[in-house]
Amino acid sequence: MTHVLITGCKGQLGSEIQRISGKFPEMSFNFTDLEELDITLPGDIRSFLDNNPVKFLVNCAGYTAVDKAEDDEDMAYLLNADATESLATISAERGMQLIHISTDYIFNGEKNHPYIEDDPVNPQTVYGKSKLQGEQALQKAGTGIIVRTSWLYSSFGNNFVKTILRLSGEREQLNVVFDQTGCPTYAHDLAMAILEMIRIEIEQENSPRYDIYHYSNQGMCSWYEFATAIIDFAGTGCEILPVESKDYVTRAKRPRYSVMSKEKITGEYDLRIPHWKDSLKKYFDEITD
Numbered sequence: 001m002t003h004v005l006i007t008g009c010k011g012q013l014g015s016e017i018q019r020i021s022g023k024f025p026e027m028s029f030n031f032t033d034l035e036e037l038d039i040t041l042p043g044d045i046r047s048f049l050d051n052n053p054v055k056f057l058v059n060c061a062g063y064t065a066v067d068k069a070e071d072d073e074d075m076a077y078l079l080n081a082d083a084t085e086s087l088a089t090i091s092a093e094r095g096m097q098l099i100h101i102s103t104d105y106i107f108n109g110e111k112n113h114p115y116i117e118d119d120p121v122n123p124q125t126v127y128g129k130s131k132l133q134g135e136q137a138l139q140k141a142g143t144g145i146i147v148r149t150s151w152l153y154s155s156f157g158n159n160f161v162k163t164i165l166r167l168s169g170e171r172e173q174l175n176v177v178f179d180q181t182g183c184p185t186y187a188h189d190l191a192m193a194i195l196e197m198i199r200i201e202i203e204q205e206n207s208p209r210y211d212i213y214h215y216s217n218q219g220m221c222s223w224y225e226f227a228t229a230i231i232d233f234a235g236t237g238c239e240i241l242p243v244e245s246k247d248y249v250t251r252a253k254r255p256r257y258s259v260m261s262k263e264k265i266t267g268e269y270d271l272r273i274p275h276w277k278d279s280l281k282k283y284f285d286e287i288t289d
């Protein structure tokens with residue numbers, strides 16, 4: 001039996017990992033969130049691991065409020081950079097494989113074709129800069145598999161899908177930007193991919209290592225197209241109006257383009273990644289059930 005620790009288990013991704021964990025009987029899971037294990041306290045991490053040794057640690061905890069981070073810099077860095085550094089250092093000390101989740105926001109969004117893992121990074125926001133510092137801590141420790149993802153949604157927590165559904169019940173029209181392109185990620189799909197990756201790491205008896213992979217659903221869309229698809233599946237009568245980013249100003253700048261290439265992760269782990277529209281349909285089927 002391989003022991004796997006999940007931090008931030010009450011968030012979108014952590015909850016989805018918890019929901020599917022039964023499909024991986026070769027793994028035993030320890031699910032923790034802030035109350036059980038505060039990842040900003042290195043002493044607590046060490047004593048937790050003394051009592052609960054693990055082979056894999058999936059860090060789903062993070063400071064994810066992109067706009068709020070602009071005015072809450074210390075907290076964003078504490079969680080996304082300093083705590084990640086502690087997890088990396090401790091994982092290296094103990095020979096554990098850390099799997100850490102990062103973001104498309106580490107890029108500046110100026111490309112016109114999918115970002116690959118080796119593309120130069122240049123974050124434009126506090127959130128992106130704090131996440132990049134976390135990535136660099138893993139690189140320095142020489143251990144940790146970084147999985148960068150984008151536009152995460154799930155039936156747990158807060159996300160764009162839920163916001164559009166809520167607002168569409170309150171208003172007849174919604175303005176949504178059409179000049180930012182990316183790719184949604186159903187957290188359920190990412191959760192499956194992460195546990196499949198661990199399964200393969202176990203089968204191949206790989207030693208803990210440092211590497212970066214990109215994962216989102218396949219395809220690409222604008223926020224406007226994503227919102228339109230959400231309304232189509234939900235069957236509500238709300239009209240979605242395309243607007244330019246300059247007419248919808250947010251505290252933190254959003255990337256104009258953040259589609260990521262999944263060639264590396266699909267090649268190395270033999271993963272089949274669903275198209276974002278198929279996954280959105282699956283999401284609606286699941287919440288309807």
Ligand SMILES: NC(=O)c1ccc[n+]([C@@H]2O[C@H](COP(=O)([O-])OP(=O)(O)OC[C@H]3O[C@@H](n4cnc5c(N)ncnc54)[C@H](OP(=O)(O)O)[C@@H]3O)[C@@H](O)[C@H]2O)c1
Nearest residue numbers: 008010011012013034038039061062064101103149151152
């Ligand atoms: N959401 C996205 O669109 C998106 C896109 C790209 C990448 N990512 C990355 O994907 C990862 C997972 O995102 P998510 O959307 O699942 O996050 P989430 O829903 O915000 O969940 C994060 C979880 O971590 C918990 N947490 C906060 N501080 C903690 C601490 N000190 N110790 C332990 N747990 C703590 C949170 O608790 P509280 O709720 O009580 O704070 C929450 O349960 C993050 O690393 C994020 O940066 C997310």
